[in-house]
Amino acid sequence: MKKVLALFLTLTLLLTGIPAAFAEEETVVIGYSSNASDENEISKMDAFRQFVEDWNAAGNTPKLEAAVTVAESSVEKQIADVETLLEMGCKAIALSSVDLEGLKSSVDLCLSRGV
Numbered sequence: 001m002k003k004v005l006a007l008f009l010t011l012t013l014l015l016t017g018i019p020a021a022f023a024e025e026e027t028v029v030i031g032y033s034s035n036a037s038d039e040n041e042i043s044k045m046d047a048f049r050q051f052v053e054d055w056n057a058a059g060n061t062p063k064l065e066a067a068v069t070v071a072e073s074s075v076e077k078q079i080a081d082v083e084t085l086l087e088m089g090c091k092a093i094a095l096s097s098v099d100l101e102g103l104k105s106s107v108d109l110c111l112s113r114g115v
Contacts, residue, residue, distance in 0.1 A: 027063045027065050028064055029065045030052070030066060030067070030093070030094075031066075032048045032066065032068045032069070033093055036071070037072065044096060045070075048066060067088055069084065073098055075105075086110065093106075093115060
């Protein structure tokens with residue numbers, strides 16, 4: 001439960017950092033890069049998707065679209081997944097990292113793209 005609450009807090013902080021200048025019709029893609037598809041991670045991915053659904057259902061702007069990837073414990077796949085999320089135009093990405101090396105590489109990649 002603490003991890004799900006931490007995810008919601010992270011998402012809220014990320015969304016407050018997205019400029020309010022988006023037109024109401026615009027959709028902002030936000031990503032979640034998971035390290036595995038075990039019960040814990042599936043719970044967090046479901047919570048992420050539910051947050052996006054609830055945000056949109058409440059009529060908040062900008063409208064959000066969720067993009068989720070699963071690395072299946074592969075650092076190389078997670079880094080590639082983050083690259084894919086960036087190519088999809090994600091404005092924010094929550095990471096549940098495989099390990100610290102993958103986290104650093106993923107964060108460096110995001111920072112180099114202004115995310």
